[in-house]
Amino acid sequence: MPGQKGLAVPGPTNMPFAVRQAMDLPLEDHRAPGFPDLVVPLLADLKKVFLTETGQVFLFPGSGTGGWESALANTLSPGDTVLAAVFGQFSHLWVDMCRRFGLNVHAIETPWGQGIPLDAYEAALRADTTHQIKAVLVCHNETATGVTSDVAAVRRILDDTGHPALLFVDGVSSIASIEFRMEEWGVDVAVSGSQKGFMLPTGLTIVGVSQKALSMADTAQLPRCFFDYRDMVKMNAQGYFPYTPATTLLRGLRASVDLLLEEGIENVWARHNRLARGVRAAVSGWGLSLCAQEPQWYSDTVSAIMVPDRFDANEVIQIAYHRYNLSLGAGLSKVAGKVFRIGHLGDLNEIMVMQYLGGVELAMRDAGIAFTSGAGVGAAVDVLSDTVAAQRIAAE
Ligand SMILES: Cc1ncc(COP(=O)(O)O)c(C=O)c1O
Known part of the structure; x- marks a missing residue:
């Protein structure tokens, strides 16, 4: 046609010309002495998109779904309880993943077209006096229904109830597009992917992780290898990755982050x-x-x-x-x-x-x-x- x-x-989403151009280059050596010149500032600048100062951003070859998995596998153990709401296909799929990982999911069924049921979250957290709930899941922007939920309000509930659970946010269709404040909202794992607000092809899992979530990695018992944050921490510190990174996408991401920060x-x-x-x-x-x-x-x-x-x-x-x-x-x-x-x-x-x-x-x-x-x-x-x-x- x-x-x-x-x-x-x-x-x-649509890809800016500058991003496409940035990816039109020969493949490169991801262990080259100069590779950290790309990686170190890129990881630092991504923190400005997530709006976190104390957290770290990790890039895995993958997609948003991988980000969900990384959040669970790095911080939780089989049988741990998580609190979640199902109000669309993506919130449903994350809950389904939790169950497949052997987690105990307190899932609040919510009409499709509504957002996170804040009252029900508060009631569940208040009732949990022994702190069995280890993580609270929020699908920030339910892409299936076009519904955005109030992450800051969930943070307030956690603070008001003095509940220590981790806060996981699916920001796949919100981060780099609509208001998202990782540090201010006390988000422990913020999940995103390359093909939405970052205006790139699919292929990168992009996650922001708090120090609190990172500190769970040594005691969390869920099996993990590919998505182990600890391997990333070690290698990223030198500007490298634990395995072959998607070098072309990283070049594109550099251009897309430049555009976002420029605007x-x-x-x-x-x-x-x-x-x-x-x-x-x-x-x-x-x-x-x-x-x-x-x-x-x-x-x-x-x-x-x-x-x-x-x-x-x-x-x-x-x-x-x-x-x-x-x-x-x-x-x-x-x-x-x-x-x-x-x-x-x-x-x-x-x-x-x-x-x-x-x-x-x-x-x-x-x-x-x-x-x-x-x-x-x-x-x-x-x-x-x-x-x-x-x-x-x-x-x-
Ligand atoms: C809100 C939300 N979460 C998670 C996903 C899954 O991400 P991916 O398809 O990149 O694995 C999507 C995909 O559209 C999404 O919109």
């Missing part, structure tokens, strides 16, 4: 918020609803949009893909056929968002969903042009 392909899924991490968050508000205005303009039930949970990186009852969201996705060369995210598991998702994260600007929204209008029209042509696009124009103008004026 002629023309560019639209990639509006919530990861993999300023808070400006990156603000851009995602502005673009997300444009998408949400379009959804209202179409007369449709988000899967996220309340504004407090609206995600600035992905919107899961409910189609009217008698329609199949997969048909919209199929039409968008085959007729208009636009990839939209599918509904997963419980919400399959009920929602389509627009990913709005990574290397993205107003024009790209307008392109996606126009594509969605074309596909929904063909699928027979009733709405006034341009209602969503027009609503987004009002929000995005207003905010861009407002920013310009503020800067003048």
